[in-house]
Amino acid sequence: MVESYSKNANHNMRRPVVKEEIVEFLRQRQKQVTGSLKELENFARKENIPIIPHETVAYFRFLMETIQPKNILEIGTAIGFSALLMAQHAPNAKIKTIDRNPEMISFAKENFAKFDSRKQITLLEGDAVDILSTLTGTYDFVFMDSAKSKYIVFLPEILKHLEVGGVVVLDDVFQGGDIAKDIMEVRRGQRTIYRGLQRLFEATLDNPGLTASLIPLGDGILMLRKNQAEVELPDID
Numbered sequence: 001m002v003e004s005y006s007k008n009a010n011h012n013m014r015r016p017v018v019k020e021e022i023v024e025f026l027r028q029r030q031k032q033v034t035g036s037l038k039e040l041e042n043f044a045r046k047e048n049i050p051i052i053p054h055e056t057v058a059y060f061r062f063l064m065e066t067i068q069p070k071n072i073l074e075i076g077t078a079i080g081f082s083a084l085l086m087a088q089h090a091p092n093a094k095i096k097t098i099d100r101n102p103e104m105i106s107f108a109k110e111n112f113a114k115f116d117s118r119k120q121i122t123l124l125e126g127d128a129v130d131i132l133s134t135l136t137g138t139y140d141f142v143f144m145d146s147a148k149s150k151y152i153v154f155l156p157e158i159l160k161h162l163e164v165g166g167v168v169v170l171d172d173v174f175q176g177g178d179i180a181k182d183i184m185e186v187r188r189g190q191r192t193i194y195r196g197l198q199r200l201f202e203a204t205l206d207n208p209g210l211t212a213s214l215i216p217l218g219d220g221i222l223m224l225r226k227n228q229a230e231v232e233l234p235d236i237d
């Protein structure tokens with residue numbers, strides 16, 4: 001068993017925010033992954049590693065083929081499944097992906113060595129808090145799939161490196177539906193994440209420098225488009 005994730009981890013992944021039969025339909029009816037991606041998907045599901053669910057896979061396939069990004073940044077590699085998916089469907093993209101968990105890093109390295117056939121992916125090892133401040137270059141697509149309470153902390157640095165017209169996708173922003181509730185109805189252990197996500201929404205949803213869209217895929221996705229060179233984020237404490 002993979003040490004990093006217990007059977008009780010990913011609690012919110014088992015609290016679908018859309019009717020279960022619709023989720024099942026999205027997962028069963030949309031084209032399945034094959035080959036190396038199927039192998040990694042099966043491994044992740046068996047070991048309870050929280051990779052993107054199939055409805056998000058289908059959406060990413062569509063996004064990659066439509067946008068054809070050139071420089072992708074990902075925060076949260078895990079075993080490398082989403083990075084390899086993006087590489088497959090955006091064959092001209094260079095991808096930098098960040099993770100801090102040594103066990104995940106070791107799986108990701110192995111998987112990139114075996115399956116990143118065009119050598120598109122660079123793995124950056126360490127905490128995104130440290131790595132983001134040393135990051136160079138610009139990106140036209142960013143996928144944030146790490147600790148949810150930190151999205152609002154990472155966002156200013158991400159926006160600095162995002163090209164105008166670039167897109168940020170932030171995964172798992174609905175907290176299994178808790179996000180729509182009053183904080184007093186949210187379990188105590190979940191309130192830091194809840195506050196972090198509420199701050200994220202306050203900073204982005206009505207921000208004139210961004211176009212934002214919330215999509216009920218998986219545990220919820222927030223999509224942001226950067227509309228101008230300088231995007232002001234309010235100081236929210």
Ligand SMILES: C[S@@+](CC[C@H](N)C(=O)[O-])C[C@H]1O[C@@H](n2cnc3c(N)ncnc32)[C@H](O)[C@@H]1O
Nearest residue numbers: 051052076078081082099100101127128146147
């Ligand atoms: C949900 S998994 C990523 C799944 C992957 N994107 C996929 O769909 O195949 C989240 C990963 O983010 C990493 N992570 C969480 N917070 C982080 C941080 N502050 N810096 C770097 N990695 C982080 C965890 O170690 C974990 O491997």
